[in-house]
Amino acid sequence: MSDARFVRVCALTDIPDEGALGVEVDDTPVALVRSEGEVYAVSDICSHAEVNLSEGEVEDGTIECWLHGSCFDLRSGKPINPPATRPIPTYPVKIDGENVLVSLDPKDA
Template sequence: MSNERFVKACTLSDVPEEGVLGVEVGDTPLAIVRSEGEVYAVSDICSHAEVNLSEGEVDEGTIECWLHGSCFDLGSGKPINPPATKPIPTYNIRIDGDDVLVSLDDTTTS
């Protein structure tokens, strides 16, 4: 049984289809992303330039940093192209009705 604690990040209806919503849960900036029918929670901070990823574009399971164009895989947090070389943290989520719940335990595996 998991000891993860889930907290409400936002409502699902606030997250655009094929889009992103930037939120803060406690002191943690998160990007709640909907892409290809899935919902993801990733760090809202680019690992390369420390700008908000929630201001970038979402496309086919990725989010693109608006500043330098690095794309990150939403499932793993891994960068797909330079200049970013480090992954961003990803977080487990649960959907409960219209609530998006996030565990703040960093689940990035690399």
């Protein structure tokens, strides 16, 4: 991850506790999610139906698609239940003071 290019995307306070914030990083939709005291960056597009995951519920390290109810693990991007069967990309996050930085270089799964 040392070669990753991180860009500032928001302030830490912009992301609600146990919630998500949709942003764009270099024209890529990204959901910044705060759950269980950690901040994650995942694709903001559900792998089942192309809707914004940032509009879904966050709970216990997962984000739920508001349209059909698929949940994704925030650490791995893997779907936990149907109808989604494909994982979503996850991205490296750094917290620098009050700034949240994201790299679009995918995490090693």
